[in-house]
Each structure stands twice: as structure tokens, then as C-alpha cells.
Amino acid sequence: MAYFSADNGGDMAADTFPKLLMERALQYGQKKTALREKDLGIWQSFSWQVYLEKVKYFSLGLVSIGFQHGDKIAVIGDNKPEWIIAELAAQSACGYGVGIYQDSILKEIAHIINHSESKFVIAEDQEQVDKILDMMDDLPNIKKIIYYDPKGMSKYEDEILAHFPDIMALGREYEKDHPHLFERNVEKTEENDIAWICTTSGTTGLPKLAMLTHKNLISMASNLGKFDPKYESDDIVSFLPLPWVGEQMIAVASGLLFGMTVNFPESAESAQSDLREIGPHVMFSPPRVWENLCASVQVKVMDASWLKRLVFNAALPIGDKWSDYKFAKKQPPFFFKIIYYLAYYAVFKALKDRLGFTNIRSATTGGAALGPDTFKFFHALGISLKQIYGQTEIAGISCVHRDNDINPDTMGEPIPETEMKISETGEILSRSPAVFAGYYKQPEETAKTVIDGWLHSGDAGYLTPEGHIVVIDRIKDVMSLIDGVKFSPQFIENKLKFSPYIKEAVTIGHNRDFIIAMISIDFGIVGNWAERHRINFTTYTDLSSKPEVIDLIQAEAEKINKGLPENARIRRFVLLYKELDADDDELTRTGKVRRHYVEEKYSEIIEGMYAGLDSIKIDAVIKFQDGKTSTIHTVMAVRKV
């Protein structure tokens, strides 16, 4: 197994992604699979040679229809090989681009396309094409919309549309008149050129466009690889949104640098079973994915036969204890090892297989904080889950746990070439070759974020004596009660969210007498629970106002309170009548709560809770995705804990 890192493999000749792609194609040619896509139920493989050819002809195709040096593309669609091919094709033509989350609202999509001045849009299918076509009047720069899933497209006759393979065919023709143009273009790319734009989730207002250079992304991937090695024999499954910096750094940057095989699931719905078929070696996901996996196991256990439940419930505490030994860096006693291996072969091994983690070697989480209990759960299964910390502005990563130094309360230590320090105000600052080139056309914002080369994260934190970084919360989100007790709402919320019944929680208490929580239940799981307890319900609103359900959540809240300091416990809570939703601006696209917005929106409820009311009457308007509205009249019960 050849080990590839930037030290020995990449002799730094290949300092851009297109150059890396050519190097890999030369190295592996037809012999090794670069991309694999499940299509029509079968995994179709493309070798590195084919990968390069596709990029080459699409790139030349773009050039032939007017793509010039420095031009930009915007890509919107599911994870498919074409997404990455388009990305590399733009880079190979000395341009770059930006990825757009598919579920973005139209206003955001238009903003990103216009602000980035993208001339070409690569849109997956009819749904995405329709979105763009509907907004054409507001998108003056667009020259071509290129789609790669032709289903339903035959009735469109708009001149501006083109099919992906047709552009590649144009590229093939173009090459006849312009031989070696592609190679010359690739040669012209430089490490300090912008490689890609990642949108930052911007917890307030419209997203900002962070420009990352080839050097940013490649140095990050190579430095992360020194702490968390990756090999050419590794498989990864690309199922998280490619506009996200995390997916860029694993599926694109690390994939190219280490020559890993990138697998694309058939559809978003089948990703879980496709993941199992591949059994990836490397996986990096935001906490939400790990939490969902953990919750799905808990639900399946609830539905299992009594015998299976018994075995699982007997094995789990053993696993938890195993993780405790691991976190404390202690050798477990010999007899306990035997017990753990019994539990492992009885339960955990099969469970790992079900989740698709039989081969997993590098499992990491990042993007937000992961509840310590979820962390423990995966370690109990024998999956060495590690925390990654970083911002989009530093190509995604500045810290990671080392393999034998995992502590669920910290973010690990800085990767090579990365310096970190805590400012006088308690803010985490970092400096490395991966610090970004700035926000696109927003120098004043850039100047606020990077000062003397130090990236200001906006996170409050501290360094442990072992050199690990601990993140408390966003600086603006660390709160104190009126008596001065400091608390992190996110910490409490993560504890709440570990309950399978709770989907989302918002805690409030800044400059108040005590802490309150607004909780939205997980409709699927609580609905399932209600069915088994013969509780009739109709809608989400109805279910969350059932006294039995409120009792259920109360019991959960009481359990969680025991793990919180005496003076920072939840005193009151309500169950919200709707789920928090990104479409209502309550969550960011990556699923983080927009705290200030939520507080404003539900101020009536919050004031009612502090006023000591037992119940609060609500008349609210709900907006559906298609623009229709309906009003909800309900009474929310306030419970004391």
C-alpha cells in the first residue's frame, strides 16, 4: 500500500488541482478507479484516465462557448461525478466557480450567481434548471445553463440550455483546431490562483463568498493527512452537499491528493444503503449526520424484539465503559477486554456493518459541536470518531484529534503548519497557509476577519495544558444570567438534542433570572412512540400539544438537568408548534439555529414563559414551500422542570 503525502508523493510540482489530476492520471491511468457512480442500480467505475478525459473535454467545451481566464461557473445539484468534473474543468480553463446548496431559497441563489458574476450555470436537472430559468430576468450575466440529467428536458427549446455531453462533444471538436490547449491551460494554473468559492453559512443575512486558493486547499489536505492518514486504496462516499467546504476538502482536495476513490450514491434517499454497499474507509460529516445515525439506531432498538433489546441494552454500557477507558487513555483490565470483545462480536460488529462502517478507519465530525454522548456511542461501537475544528475561511480545518489522543470535550490539536492562540477577548485565532484569500468583492469584511494574517474565528475558547483547543461557543452566543452565571446555550441544546425525541432546541437566559428552553420534537420518532402508546394525533402541532408527549419530554429534560450545573439548569420549557426550518429563516442551510432571529420571532412565547404563565395562546401564520399560508391556533403548555 503506497502511502501518499505531500512530503514524498507530491513533490510540489503539482500545486494545483488540474495539475494533480494530470499527475494521478499519468500515475494510475486505466488501472485504478477514480470515481464510481451508482446508476441504474449498478456501480459504474471511471478510471483516472477517463476522469481526466472528461474534465479535459468539458473544459475545452466551456472554452469553445466563451469561457475565458478568470471566468466563473456556478454549480447546483446532487452529488454526481459531473459536479466535480465541472469544477475541475473550470479550474483547468484558469477559472473557478462556486457551489450552491440545492435547497437554497431563490433569493440566495440569485445573490450567489450575481455576486460571483458567474457566466455559466451547471444545473443538475429539470428542477434546478426551472429555478434558474424563472429568475433569468434577474441574472444578467448568464450565458449558458448546462444540465446533466436530461430527464424531462426534451420539451425545453430555450437557446440558453445545453446538455452536459453536448458541451463535451464541442470540446472534442475544439481540440482538433486547438491541440494541446488544455495542457497549456493547466500549465498556466498557479498555486495562488483561486480554486473555488465556498459560501459561508452566515448566521445572519445572505451568505458570504470565501475564496480559497489551490494552495489553501492542498496544504490543508496534506497537513490533515499527516494527522489523519489517507491512502490510495481508500474509498469515500460523497453524499454531503458539495458546496460545503467539508465535502470539498474530502471529496475533492483529499481525493485528488491521495488518489482515493470517490463514490457517488444513486440518490439522496438511497445514500444510506449505498454507503453500506461501499463501506467507506474515510468519512467526514457534520454532527447532524452522526446524531441521525445514532437516533436511527435507538429507534430501531425500540422497535426490535425483546431479546434483541435485552442484548443491546446489556452491551451498550460495556461499550460506554470501553470508551471511557479510551478517553482516559488507560489500558482496560484484561477481564474487561474479554467482556468488551464478547459485546463487540455479539452486537457492535453487526451494528457497524448495518451502518456501513465495517471498513471505517478515519471517522471525523466537524462544522458544529457534537454531543459528548453521541461521541461516546460511536466509540463504544469501535469507531474511532474524531473531532475536526475549523472555518470555511481556513479551508475547513485547523484542529483535529490525534488517533490516540481523543477527548470528546476538546477539538484536538492544531494540524502541522497551523498556529493557534487565544486573543485577549478569549477569541480563537489561527494562522496557516490555508487561511483564505478573502471574501469575494468584500475587502472590508475580509479586513475584519483576517488581521495580520490571523484568522478571527468568532468562537470563544481556551487551550488545555495538553495543547488541545476547547470551544465554548460563538463569542456572541456565550451568555450570562442576571446573577452573572455564564452558560453556553449550545451546550445545553446539544444535551437536549441527544434525546431521540428532541429534534431541535433553543435555550434562552441572557440577562434573565433563569434558563428556559423551546423544544421541537422529532415528528417521526415521537409519532412512532405515540402510536405504540395508542395516542391519537393528526398534525405536528397536535402531537406537540398532547399532555403525554409533554410528560415524555419533561422526563427527558429532568434527566438532562442532572448533568448540568445546579445554577444553569433549564427551569421551564415549551414544545413548539412547528419544526424549526431553514425555509422560515430559523435555521441556516447547514442546520444551525439562527438564535437571534428565533428569539425575536418567538418573543411572545419567551415573555410569557418568564412572566410565569401556565399556557400561551398562539395564532401564527405558517408559510409552505409553494408560497401558500395557513394559520395555526393552538395553546402551548409551559412546564416547570
Add this chain to the structure above:
Amino acid sequence: MVKNRVGDEAILKGEEITLSFGGISALMGVNFSVKKGEVFSIIGPNGAGKSSLYNVINGFYHPQRGRVIFKGQEITHMKPYEIARLGIARSFQNIELFKHMSVLENMMLGRHIHIKYGLFSSMLYFGPGRKEEVIHRKRVEDIIDFLEIEHIRKKQVGTLSYGLQKRVEMARALCLEPEILLLDEPMAGMNLEETEDMCRFIVDVNTEWGMTVLLIEHDMGVVMDMSDRLMVLDFGESIAEGTPEEVQKNEKVATAYLGDSDGVFLGR
């Protein structure tokens, strides 16, 4: 739009179809003609004879009088499997799938009329039988991709939601690769999103694959939007046939179908 999607020739014609059960007349001299490539809807109140007409078309019932003509050939007295082989497939109002089999198995069964290998070669899974199986599976996979049901490919049909079962039923009908697809209330009991998906599939089947679609549906918004032409049945009689605009203006339809002359429901 694809040009000349709808042809001039009538692909399916009914002439004076009369069907009665004992003393009850289900259909009384119904005439209609469906052009190749169009979406043709049949509407009418409950018990008007819509599903009975479907049953006559695909040979479950044989009318006492009248003829059904498919591509110039009379099929009135043929057996259902003979008619299916000619190229008429249907989905049912109440889902008729094999609940304990997987989606894939249900769909492969839908291919049976195209399968040529015999018992032996299928048992051995060898030689021509194997080659054929691969071809059929490819076709099934195309349809799975088309109807976006990849994630439930291997699920048991009985465990699926109602909306998905409806989609699987349509998938199985498509596996026959029919020339005419008869859909019986494909949107019944679906939520808004599922309805929109289903509409999109029907439009795509019609425009991309050029399949002629017959549709029974109570959702007037859907019917008026999607149909090229429609027929209104009332107590076994056809009282109007024409484009949605023509039918909406028809006084007789408003009175018979809605019980008054306001026509509010048809007016969308």
C-alpha cells in the same frame, strides 16, 4: 413541446359500448375516440361507469353491445392477458400489487409478456435466459430511475407508504412498455407534493416516451391542466367530449356533474 405530439389517427376507439349487470346499466352506448399521443381524461361522479369502462377496455368485462377498437383491431372479446400483450397496461384504483414481494420483483413480473425464455433456462439461469434477464433488468432500472424509486428498489411493497405504492403500481404498468397506459385515480389520497410528483411523471411519460395516457381522476385542477381532451360520463352515458375549455363551458356538464349550473368546481 415536442412537435406533433398528438397524432391524427385514433389509437383507441369505443363504439356504442353497452354494459349491464343484471338490471343495472353501467354503460349505455358510450362512444369515444383517443388519439395517439394524447392525455385523455375520463371524469364523472361516483358510479358513473369510469372504472367499468376501463374494465371493458382491458378485457375484464365484455360488453353486451358495442366494440372496442385498438389500432384498427377489434379487442372487445379478447382476454385481459391478450390485450396486455397488444400494448394496453393499467394501474388500479385500489392498489393491486404483490405485497410480500419487493418492488423489483413486482416490476420484473410486469415484464413477463416480453420474456421469452422457458422454464428450464430460467431455472438454470444460464445461456440465453441469463442474457435476456439482464436486458429486462436494464429496462426495469430505467423505469426505476424515471420514477425516482431507487431507494425502495429492494423494499417489500407492503411496507411502503400509500403514495409510494401508487408509484410502484405505475412503474409495473410501465414495465409492460405499453402503447396506452390506463391510470385509475393515480393521485387519490396523495398529499400535495406526491400529487405534483405524479403529475410530472405522467407528463414526462407522455411527452418524453410518447405514450398515450388515459386518466381517471377526481382532482379537477390536475385534469384540466394535463388533459388534451376529456370525456364526461354520467350514469353510464357520455355527455360531453372535447378539450378542457370546451367541457368547462358545456352547460349540460355543469348541470349533470355538479347538480347545478354554476360550474364552480369545474371553473378551478
